Amino acid sequence: MxxxxxxxxxxxxxxxxxxxxxxxxxxxxxxxxxxxxxxxxxxxxxxxxxxxxxxxxxxxxxxxxxxxxxxxxxxxxxxxxxxxxxxxxxxxxxxxxxxxxxxxxxxxxxxxxxxxxxxxxxxxxxxxxxxxxxxxxxxxxxxxxxxxxxxxxxxxGCSGILPLQRLLLEHTSLQAGGPSRQLAQAARHVAQLREAGAAYFADNDSAALRRHLKGLQESTPESHRYQAHEYLNRGWxxxxxxxxxxxxxxxxxxxxxxxxxxxxxxxxxxxxxxxxxxxxxxxxxxxxxxxxxxxxxxxxxxxxxxGTRRMHPLRQADWLGRCRLALSAVREHAVLSLNLPIGAVELEAALFDPMLDALAEGPRSLNELAQLPALRGKSMLEVARLASLLIDSEQVSVCPPPAAAGDGGAAAGRLNAVLARHACEDSRYRALAAPLLGGGVKTPLLQRLVHGALHALGAGAEADQLAAHVCRSLAQQEQAVQRDGCEPASADERRREVDTAVRAILALRLPVWRQLGVLTTNHKGT
CATH class of the missing domain: 3.40.50.150 (Vaccinia Virus protein VP39)
Known part of the structure; x- marks a missing residue:
């Protein structure tokens, strides 16, 4: 190392x-x-x-x-x-x-x-x-x-993982080979200590330690990249x-x-x-x-x-009211049972479903959301705080104000075209640019491959052509297709699973991508 x-x-x-x-x-x-x-x-x-x-x-x-x-x-x-x-x-x-x-x-x-x-x-x-x-x-x-x-x-909260980090660092520093081999050996050593009833693991049951131990059970190139930078620093x-x-x-x-x-x-x-x-x-x-x-x-x-400058409450309400939000998730897949940094949160459907429904129609300012019958009577700060829960869940995102010197999404389009080519070759880049948000959206592998196929084959490609392209990319990258945690038993079942997923992405995800500026071409249908 x-x-x-x-x-x-x-x-x-x-x-x-x-x-x-x-x-x-x-x-x-x-x-x-x-x-x-x-x-x-x-x-x-x-x-x-x-x-x-x-x-x-x-x-x-x-x-x-x-x-x-x-x-x-x-x-x-x-x-x-x-x-x-x-x-x-x-x-x-x-x-x-x-x-x-x-x-x-x-x-x-x-x-x-x-x-x-x-x-x-x-x-x-x-x-x-x-x-x-x-x-x-x-x-x-x-x-x-x-x-x-x-x-x-x-x-x-991290006090319980300090010994784990030191154990991993000391173990890997004494092993030969590259980081991936060293981490695999260190993870096996941790598992052996747990199986032997080491008091450190038996006496510590914090959520942070459980999360880190679960992560150590993963042994993929991507997990090793994360683990090396998470644990193997002498300045940690x-x-x-x-x-x-x-x-x-x-x-x-x-x-x-x-x-x-x-x-x-x-x-x-x-x-x-x-x-x-x-x-x-x-x-x-x-x-x-x-x-x-x-x-x-x-x-x-x-x-x-x-040099903080405190906002007068009227100024704060005005700024927040003009702030626009956009739905960055598929409305049909939106959830109200959230796991946030503050823990598990159950959102009230009577408050949050109307907000999600309104945002499904297009970006809305907080002023507009505050006019929803479910939110009337609430202060602008209360509305903003409610919206913040949807933002933290990554189902909704903040939109910056329109720039005086924007480029109409041209730079984001060029970057997304490059990311699309990469998606068909490897799974390294896991997000796409979204100019409406002044940022990006994290994108799972299959969605990245559909995005890549659309760029490779053009907007006129049929769904079955896109699915075939995605299957080839998955095979090239040696990526498995899973449903309910199980791989399809045959190549035909694998193709059917991919075809179903591609059609769902075209029907549900494409409208979101267009709204956010992730994809500007119009696919002709599913």
Whole structure:
């Protein structure tokens, strides 16, 4: 196993999209918390620290052509992949940088003042020295009023997995072979310890530990990529929010809210006595520490701002009211039983079905949703908080205001065409650009293959032709077709399963893609 300043090297991270880094999502979270957001209808700058293979920044750049994006990673292979992806899509508003945090903090690269600085899966995976470099970088480049997004493994919820991470790190560091082989051996060792009745596993039954142990049972190239970057870093740590807030205070940042919008509804996850204890806390760091103790928080997605400006309630209601939302899921598949960062939540059909029905007809502003009979009498902040539950469930997304210098979705179309070609060859990129959202949508494999087939065969292709193309791509990638957890017994059954799935995607998913700008061509039918 190789390390770069304590961070695992030699195996690329997954090419994923993280919508919490979207300026539109961050702006909505700020406004929901009563903090003035940044204007997105004009040019802005954004920087991603630790961009991996660059899918998030590429999608954001394609969906916000009037923004200027920068993304850095120390891994040259990942930056090369990001440059190739953006180059093929002819994205001219994103710059990829192969630099360490120390080099960036020292000003090794000429950069403009930045509106947004984001990092996902970075801050608690690097050592303390690199965290200091990150703070100095923010201090050097973030504009007054600028927004910082940082996610990290949090305490106290992660306390139960600290020994597991150390066990995996120590075991893999002593084994020969590549990361995948080392992880497989370490996972077997963990299983043996559990079977032998190791007291650590017997005495700890936290949700976080159960989730991590379940993940270790997976042994695929993709799972090994995730596990290597999750566990095999010498700088890996779990952090208290109060310590992160103190770190970032050196860059004159103040905590604003969580990018998990559901945290703004404590009545959904705390009992009345717990809410009373939380409301007693007037100091932000102590309040968040109490919240984390009440919820045993294991992962945080925090938003900080340099120089917060509190919104007057009338200004907040006006901004939220003009904000548009779009349905990013198929209405027929929408669910009201949710698993959110705050836990299991059951939404009231009388409130939420009318909202989903309205959004199924097209994007709606919160002002328009507030006029629904089911929501009349509720304040704009109440309506926004209700909508936030649908946003956190990834069934609904925030739309940015129309840009003064948009390109009609041309850049997003070029990127999606490139992603479509990749989908037919490998399963690396797991999202598509959605210009209506100023971001993207995560997309399962079969949907990506249908999207790729539509690009490859054209809008006039018949459903059976698309299904045959998808079958060939699945075979090429050695991907199984499953129904109810079982593979079809014969090739004919496999083709029938794929054909049924393709027709369902054409009937239900295509209208959503068109609305979001993911796909602009019209397929002639199913």
């Amino acid at each position: 190789d390390w770069h300043e304590g961070y695992v090297d030699g195996i690329d991270y997954l090419a994923d999209y993280f919508r919490e880094q979207s300026p539109a999502h961050l702006n909505f979270a700020c406004a929901l918390a009563g903090v003035e957001p940044l204007p997105l209808e004009r040019a802005f700058t954004a920087f991603e620290l630790g961009c991996g293979q660059g899918l998030t920044s590429a999608i954001l750049a394609a969906s916000n052509p009037h923004g200027r994006f920068y993304a850095a990673d120390f891994n040259p292979a990942q930056i090369t992949a990001a440059q190739a992806l953006a180059g093929q899509a002819r994205l001219d508003n994103v710059q990829w940088l192969e630099n360490s945090f120390a080099e960036l903090a020292a000003g090794a690269v000429a950069l403009p003042p930045l509106d947004f600085i984001t990092m996902h899966g970075v801050y608690s995976w690097v050592n303390q020295e690199n965290r200091r470099h990150i703070v100095r970088f923010i201090q050097r480049y973030l504009k007054p009023g600028g927004v910082v997004y940082v996610s990290y493994n949090a305490l106290p 740590d779990a952090l208290y929010h109060a310590d992160v807030a103190r770190d970032l205070a050196d860059a004159r940042l103040e905590y604003v809210s969580s990018a998990d919008l559901c945290w703004s509804l404590p009545e959904r996850y705390l009992t009345p006595p717990q809410r009373a204890l939380l409301e007693e806390q007037t100091l932000p760091a102590l309040r968040e520490t109490v919240r984390d103790v009440l919820m045993n928080t294991a992962f945080r997605r925090d938003i900080f701002v340099r």
